Amino acid sequence: MNNPLLVSSGLPSFADIRPEHVAPALAQRLQEARDALERVVACGESPTWENLAAPLADALDQLDQMWGVVSHMNAVVSSPALRDAYNTGLPLLTAFHSDVSQDARLFARYRALRDGTLFVTLPEAQQKAIDNALRDFRLGGVELPEPQRVRFKALQEEKAQSSATFDDHVLDATQEFSFLVADEKELAGLPADVIAEARVQAEKNKQQGWRLTLLAPCYRPVMQYAEQRSLRAALHRAYVTRASELGVDPAHDNTALIGRLLTLRAEEAELLGYPHYGAVSLVPKMAGSVDEVLAFLGDLAKRVRPFAERDLAALKTFARETLGLEALMPWDVAFASEKMKQRDYAFSDQEVRAYFPEEKVLNGLFRVIETLFGLAVGAAPTETWHPDVRHFELRDETSGDVIGRFYLDLYAREKKQGGAWMNGALPLRVTRDGMQKPVVYLTCNFPAPVDGKPAIFAHDDVLTLFHEFGHGLHQLLTREPTPGVSGLEGFEWDAVELPSQLMENFCWEWDVVEAMSGHVETGEPLPRELFDKMRAARNFQAGLHLLRQIEFGIFDMRLHATRLVPNARAVLNSVRREIAVVAYADYDRFENGFGHIFAGGYAAGYYSYLWAEVLSSDAYGLFEEEGGVSAKTGRRLRDEILGCGSVRNALQSFIAFRDRPPQMEAFLRHNGIIGVVDETVNEV
Ligand SMILES: [Zn+2]
Structure with missing residues (x-):
């Protein structure tokens, strides 16, 4: 056959x-x-x-x-x-x-x-x-001996089942709520496409008026743009009580499942001989212990908190003086922030997009990679799964030898999953036919070209492309063909985002942006003034944003770092009392929808987002010291991190690259968490 x-x-x-x-x-x-x-x-x-x-x-x-x-x-x-x-x-x-x-x-x-x-x-x-x-x-x-092994297997099955049910509940709870608006005036401020869709949804349900929902394309714009405060308050309440005892259908309450999942994880840890699930989760990760993770997050919280307080004070002043909102409520935060952002950094994504046509961006990206790693990137047409897909070869610049190959599948289209990701297709291996070179798929969902004009990308799309390329390079530039430790195989999970986030930084270098931008009509590079505005907007409310990530990270780790199963809500409330600067509504049931740790793979691992960003920022710091796109530093990154697979630990590789253990300075600087905050100044 x-x-x-x-x-x-x-x-x-x-x-x-x-x-x-x-x-x-x-x-x-x-x-x-x-x-x-x-x-x-x-x-x-x-x-x-x-x-x-x-x-x-x-x-x-x-x-x-x-x-x-x-x-x-x-x-x-x-x-x-x-x-x-x-x-x-x-x-x-x-x-x-x-x-x-x-x-x-x-x-x-x-x-x-x-x-x-x-x-x-x-x-x-x-x-x-x-x-x-x-x-x-x-x-x-x-x-494990026989009876425990059977129990262990049963635990795994129940865990998988409970996680799936948790996810289903959040999905059902998100879909079962709707809010009917009879008078279009109440929708003031909302973008026209959101209003039109709400109308379509009402008609579909044989209702008069406009039907609002908790799905992201409706919920987010309502929170950001709806002038009507009571409308925001109603949707906010519904959103933060999803899958809780306060939600629409009590059958979708996740409270008991949270307790059950924590119990199952604690039992698993006990069977394996660990003090708690937090310790189990960290075994294959870079972080050495729960204490190390909590100390990392606690230190970060201390540094970030004054900046979050400053962000919040500025927002409150703006909301009071410009929007007439005397008390800033949880359902006002996104709305006031959006208005303040428009005041301080007015530029449109559409305006920026015209400067990033596809070929310009790809050539810019390839130039960066060629310079950093001593490579030559060339198109290598071959048969693929769709006419839009392109195939390239990565060659050694000096010897001309093929190092690896990659497929680029960039445009959104029907029957294609959303988002952006990198997949290995073939790993580096010694086979009977000789050395098998690595191949990766790079998949994105950018807008396709329209009317024969070139595809144009938002700056965020460019960041995404560089990000996925970073993952790809980790797989493509490996020198290690041994199964299990080649490329990304076996690499510590909390450090996996190091190469990808590192590559993003180049999109904020003026030289790189100048070279990879060219207006679709005039060919002019992005104006420096517009670039400076984009850079300033990059750290808008970074303090508030980071503090929220820290809050989630500490909550997750404290939940999993005890032998006795704690009450999740009590833990979250105590973390918020210690860490948060924004006030939460007393009905807020955030934890009941926290799929990352109850349905996804982030249990006792949510800190990884911040952990990896500290690594990538600090690694990028060496490029900054060497003047940006530095061939010398690029070769070093290839030799000490990208090429090594997981033969040695990520920490050892990092130290070999940086000549010292990771530090936090670059991460804080990239996020604008620098300088002394004057507590009396509210306006920034
Ligand atoms: Zn990634």
Whole structure:
């Protein structure tokens, strides 16, 4: 049978893939992987890298690469049949991976390899990959005696189920509320498209008037623009009580689920022999301990708080003097902020957009990468999954050797998932055919070209492109082909955003922006004056914004850093009393919708956003010291961080790059948290 998904090496011909190829390809790759697993556990010889880790990794690579293509296609050129095939295959794949991680025979072989005399003679990369594998086996509960192992598995299932229900409740609670407005005057201030959509929603529900909802495209503009204060208050109350006992449908109250999830996590930690779930979460991360994370957040809070107070004081003054709002209520904050931003930094996104046509931006980005890392980027046309997609090669500037390849799929279109992301398609590997070069997919959702004119990007889009490219470079510039520690594999989760956020900084360098901007009609670069306004607006209310992130981070860590399950609301209230400067409504039930930590992967990990930004800012500080797009510093970043995979720890790599441990100064400076705040000054 001729199945394009079953190529022996490289990537398949995307155009030939049909939904009916998915199931047989998955079945075959799964069977091969199971056979490989049985072979390595049945092997009579004492375990070596070559008879254990290598053959298993080969089989898992084949499975991952095939499924990577399927899941990529499902995300960017989906169809009902493809989605069905994907959804049918996914549980089979998940079950297989869970079987592998729970396989006591495999664990025993790995442990024998680790404890044997051979281990110290292995290359460092293989040692690290084996240690990582053992760590993941242990966190997967494989070492537990039989009754506990069964309990552990049940815990995992209930956790997954409870998280999914938490998410469903938030989704249902968001959708079940609506607010009918009878008189258009009450909608004053709202953008015309929001009003039109509200009208459509009312008609759809056979109602007269305008129907407002809590979905982001309606809720956000109401909070930012609606002049009618009572309208903002009504929607605000509905929003912050979603999925709580105060919400529309008490069946969607998440309060009990929060307690249940915390209990399950605490039990998991106890089974694994850790003092609490916070400690479990940190095992594969860069942060060393809960105390270290809390000290980091506490220190940050101290530095940021005066700036948040200054932001709030300025906002209150503006609201009183300009908007006549004597007391600034929670439902006034976004509204007053938007008005103040317009007063202080008036420029439109549309105006900026005209200066960033696609080719100019791409050439600017490629120039930066070429200079930093000694590369040449060139188009390498090939067959793809959609005519809009482009394919490029990254070559060594001196030798001309291909380092890696990437696909750019930039425009929003139907049947493509929203957002922006980077996916590895092929990792760097030694194969029978020689060295397999890494390949990545870079996917964005920017506006497509209209009427034959070039696509034009907002500055935010340019930031997104640089961000995703940073992730891509981490995968493409790796020198390490060992499975498990190559590129992003095994890299500490709380440091993963280092390269991506670092790349964003170049979009705020005047030289880079000047070179990558050119007005669609005149070709003129972005005016310096407009750029300066954009830079000033970048840190608008940064103090308030950061303090809120710190509040979430401390709340999350305190919830998970005790053996006894705490009351989430009481913890949040006490964190707010200590940290927050803005007042919250007494009915605020933020925690009942906090999907990051109750439904997503951020439990005892929310601090990672700030943690990684401190790293990326500090790393970028070296570029600033060397004058921006510095080839010398770029080579160093490639040698000490991007190239190393996870053979050594992120902290060791960081220190090798920066010649010292991370510091906070650059992060604070980039966010405008600098200088002494004069407490008596309200206006800024
Ligand atoms: Zn990212």
